Amino acid sequence: MAAVDTHFVEVRAVRADEGQRAGRSRQVLEGWLPYLVPVAIIALWQLGSSAGWISSRVMPSPVDVVLAFWQTTTSGQLPKDIAVSAGRAFAGLFVGGSIGFLLGIANGVSRLSEKLTDTTLQMMRTVPHLALIPLVILWFGIGEESKLFLTSLGVLFPVYLNTYHGVRNVDRDLIEMGRVYGMGNWTLFRKVIFPGALPSIFVGLRYALGIMWLTLIVSESIAASSGIGHMANNAREFMMTDVVVLSLVIYALLGKVADVAARAMERSALRWNPTYQQR
Amino acid sequence: MNVIAHPRFKPIDKDNDKHSTAGQEPAVAAAPGAGAIRVRGLEKRFGDNQVLRGLDLDIPAGQFVAVIGKSGCGKSTLLRILMGLDAPSAGSVAFGTASGEAAPNARIVFQEPRLLPWLTVADNVAVGLGEGVAKARGRTAAAQVLSEVQLAEKAGDWPAQLSGGQRQRVALARALVSKPGILALDEPLGALDALTRISMQELLNRVWRELGFTAVLVTHDVSEAVHLADRVIVLEEGRIAMDLAVPHPHPRRHGNPALAELEGKLLAAILGH
Numbered sequence A: 001m002a003a004v005d006t007h008f009v010e011v012r013a014v015r016a017d018e019g020q021r022a023g024r025s026r027q028v029l030e031g032w033l034p035y036l037v038p039v040a041i042i043a044l045w046q047l048g049s050s051a052g053w054i055s056s057r058v059m060p061s062p063v064d065v066v067l068a069f070w071q072t073t074t075s076g077q078l079p080k081d082i083a084v085s086a087g088r089a090f091a092g093l094f095v096g097g098s099i100g101f102l103l104g105i106a107n108g109v110s111r112l113s114e115k116l117t118d119t120t121l122q123m124m125r126t127v128p129h130l131a132l133i134p135l136v137i138l139w140f141g142i143g144e145e146s147k148l149f150l151t152s153l154g155v156l157f158p159v160y161l162n163t164y165h166g167v168r169n170v171d172r173d174l175i176e177m178g179r180v181y182g183m184g185n186w187t188l189f190r191k192v193i194f195p196g197a198l199p200s201i202f203v204g205l206r207y208a209l210g211i212m213w214l215t216l217i218v219s220e221s222i223a224a225s226s227g228i229g230h231m232a233n234n235a236r237e238f239m240m241t242d243v244v245v246l247s248l249v250i251y252a253l254l255g256k257v258a259d260v261a262a263r264a265m266e267r268s269a270l271r272w273n274p275t276y277q278q279r
Numbered sequence B: 001m002n003v004i005a006h007p008r009f010k011p012i013d014k015d016n017d018k019h020s021t022a023g024q025e026p027a028v029a030a031a032p033g034a035g036a037i038r039v040r041g042l043e044k045r046f047g048d049n050q051v052l053r054g055l056d057l058d059i060p061a062g063q064f065v066a067v068i069g070k071s072g073c074g075k076s077t078l079l080r081i082l083m084g085l086d087a088p089s090a091g092s093v094a095f096g097t098a099s100g101e102a103a104p105n106a107r108i109v110f111q112e113p114r115l116l117p118w119l120t121v122a123d124n125v126a127v128g129l130g131e132g133v134a135k136a137r138g139r140t141a142a143a144q145v146l147s148e149v150q151l152a153e154k155a156g157d158w159p160a161q162l163s164g165g166q167r168q169r170v171a172l173a174r175a176l177v178s179k180p181g182i183l184a185l186d187e188p189l190g191a192l193d194a195l196t197r198i199s200m201q202e203l204l205n206r207v208w209r210e211l212g213f214t215a216v217l218v219t220h221d222v223s224e225a226v227h228l229a230d231r232v233i234v235l236e237e238g239r240i241a242m243d244l245a246v247p248h249p250h251p252r253r254h255g256n257p258a259l260a261e262l263e264g265k266l267l268a269a270i271l272g273h
Helices: A014-052 A062-074 A079-109 A111-126 A129-140 A146-169 A171-180 A185-222 A228-237 A241-269 B075-082 B121-127 B135-148 B164-176 B196-213 B221-229 B255-269
Strands: B001-005 B035-046 B050-059 B064-068 B089-098 B107-109 B181-186 B214-218 B229-235 B239-245
Touching: A014 A062, A014 A129, A014 B075, A062 A079, A079 A111, A079 A185, A079 A228, A079 B164, A111 A146, A129 A146, A129 A185, A146 A185, A171 A185, A171 A241, A171 B164, A185 A241, A228 B001, A241 B196, B001 B239, B050 B089, B050 B221, B050 B239, B064 B075, B064 B221, B075 B181, B075 B214, B107 B164, B107 B221, B107 B255, B121 B164, B135 B164, B164 B196, B196 B221, B221 B255, B239 B255
Parallel strands: B064 B214, B064 B229, B107 B181, B181 B214
Antiparallel strands: B001 B089, B035 B050, B035 B089, B229 B239
16 A cells, blocks of 8 residues: 655644743733622722712722722721721630630540430530520620620530531541550550541631631620620711721721631641641 | 579479471571470460360471461460460460570560550650660661661651551561570461561561561461461461461562462361361
8 A cells, every 4th residue: 555645733832931921921810800790889889889870878999898898997996996896806716716626525535425415515516606685695694795795605506516627537547557556545646636627627726716706796786895796886877987987998808818818827827737838 | 404494384394205207407597586485284274265175386496487277266265375464364485595594585475566555666766675764875776777677767757647558667676686596476467468467578588587586477377477487377266277388488488389289288278167
């Protein structure tokens, strides 16, 4: 058979420098993409306010909110209220989170402790903790104790549940390995059980952060004499919509900051886990 | 020889020691700390299912024994009982050393590496030293045994960054770091690909010859058993069906006709031809 000249048609070809440039510009674009929607909304909002389509009694313009931020900051009210609210939030997180963590660990490792307390905790969990507000006000008034109690109660359950599940789901084979390699209870906990449960504990922590702010907002709006919730409620009485919106923005920022901090902790504590390794 | 009971079991009288063994002298000199193993009347039941039926077995110090058989023949159960991971329903296990005093240190390598993913390779190896060892000393010992398994440069890596074969080598290093007198191997190469398995077999053979511990290898791979062991035991329905010496010098070449013949004999015994 005679040799046939094969005719080739190029179906795909990329020069090395071209391919790299395309990749880089896509990276830059993807970096900015998350901010596109919020920036567009704020631009439209400002446009609507300036053109008079949105009444300032319903919704202040973004510029007004920034001005309110400036005024409350220079007067010292905002920094003070942020400090008060953040203090309450983290005190509640600390108290409730510690109790939830300890119960989760105890019930995860001890059958007796689990039998004794798990059912009770699961029952308590189903009661919305915010439904306790009337009772809490009767007990503690509107002082710090009521806020601490409610936030602690709110964060306790997500931390408890996720810690408990994390401990229960630690690979049995690793525990067996630890035992046969001579680990005592404390070493087994420190080297195998706790690190094994940590990813799940972080899920609980981040979930608890959400509940922490939610509880604080509600309890500060209903019963407080200081804090961001109080600031917003006060502003409502004087029809200061700019301050009301400002306090919402502050809540959003505080929530974001707490979440970013939790993520950073997660990434550094779980850097052994390929899921958390930065690419 | 001074026989010391496995922590869970009482020692047995010498005159009870009349059972036959295929225990020819090991082909490789045993280390002074190598452990001898004596098993008498071992039974294990899981409910109605009798897995081991009165097993007697003597393993002299320094011997490399392979235990093979169909799945469900009780070979893994035997190993788990030897290591104290399961309790027997009846019978006894005793460990002894030539040097006397302490019971020999026994370590196990599982089929899965079972490394702690949150510890670096070096810290995982240091787990094998047991508790109460200073961190610096653990690191030095780990570095030494890691170079033994040719992973010295991986000491600071996470287990997730290693290949399957490398992880199993780390698991072997963890078992070897405490210089065990007895090394139990529960199908340690079963999950590896064929080429990695061959190089792991060479590694196992080399460390065994260098360190002189007693090795008990449970495997379903007859060729692996014949290549590594001084003695191959075939388990069938919880009893020893065959106890065969493999009197060939180490290291053994793949494709050796005498070994291939043994392999055929063992396969026939297992499959009942």
